[in-house]
Amino acid sequence: MPTPSAPRPDLLRLDYDTYRALPAVANSDLSRLRDALDGRPARAQSSANDGALSFGTAFHTALLEPDDYVAGQPGLNDTLVWWLVDGVKMDTRLNELLAVGRPEMSALFTEPETDTLCKLRADLIVDNPEHPFTIIDFKTTMARDADHFLWQCSAYDYDRQAAFYTDALQAERFLLVGVQKVEPFGVFTIEVSPQMLAEGRQKYQRLLRLLKAPATAPAYRADAVQAAVDALGLGPEE
Template identity: 80%
Template sequence: MSDLLPTPAHRPDLLRVSYDDYRALPAIANSDLSRLRDALDGRPPRTDSGSGALSFGTAFHTALLEPADYQPGQPSLNDTLIWWLVEGVKLNTELNRLLEGGLTERSALFTEPTTGTLCKLRADLVADLPGEPYTIIDFKTTLARDADHFRLQCSHYDYDRQAAFYTDALQAERFLLVGVQKVEPFGVFPLEVPTDMLAEGRRKYMHLLRLLRAPATAPAYRAAAVQAAVDALSK
């Protein structure tokens, strides 16, 4: 297929599939690990309501990564703000260059080697440019006050786990998390995820994958919720 990146033997193909088809793939995604984490932490199960922050983030990603698919005039969304944020990202010379040279919204299937779990991912942007590190870029809308605050949020919201999950799967050499302020002053905060953050993210996702394979190892006071989450993910 012409829209696949050239891949070494150890790197899974990047597939151009619709979001619905991606969701239907019978494999474990990073978002599934978040549901398992919620059960382990005693948080209520997530619901995909398609409202609020989720719909704003989805609209922003569509405008940035697949602008031809953007549908203006959706209820409760400020189209002007969304396009303002897109322009803010593109004013960053490096990010704009990666957007122009990379592939957007690509999916991959892979087997995590330690647990043997079939997994999947969907990357915002992948750049495999001549003479440059193989790079994954992920964009996050944020209320962070500044770049330092965004870096702290990366751990709190488990963005470090996503970075490690994707980096290990695609054997990437660099992972960029890009915070995009959705309130004034609408800053853009690129963060090249460092090795210590990747190591912590790797610890997180491996713990959850092992728990997925052996839910009975969860603490007794969370056992029922964890088992329910595992059962839900297997459906």
């Protein structure tokens, strides 16, 4: 990781819709740009209300902000949600980090290589004298085992997210926690390696450069990439 050249950005406590409205580039925005580059269908923008019916969102709320959890939402199995939460807390190390960490914290920062205003929202940040500065991201997964989840970390660009967040917050480690949502309901904790971070860094910087200069996209994807940039409303000013 490069030597920090600027102070660590402030951590902000924002509700989800306020965070989404910030005029800066998020990791999810980079995913939309990647989809356009790869020829995948455009993703719909989400809001807090849309996410309320998502199993992943429900799990994150129950784990990180249990007082805000609303039971009985259509299509959700509350028992399963809390079963997964209990599974995470049975891991002594994760339970300790949950106890001292700060959940759902946001930050605004300028990515130095492309001079792009960016933002992030981390599941859990541990800034505690007894621990290295740690970012933790929880993923519900259908992975068969830990090796399969490790493969998903690259295939689903979790490595890009890890690098984007780690570089921005000058974190000392990034943990990806996969939580199986089907039997045997395993919990897989991966400390993102320097190699994974380097690969993820290449991914996010490439996409940020494309955001700055969408005309550099391959000709057969040019229209889709430009449309994605326009939809984000974050392209270079005329």
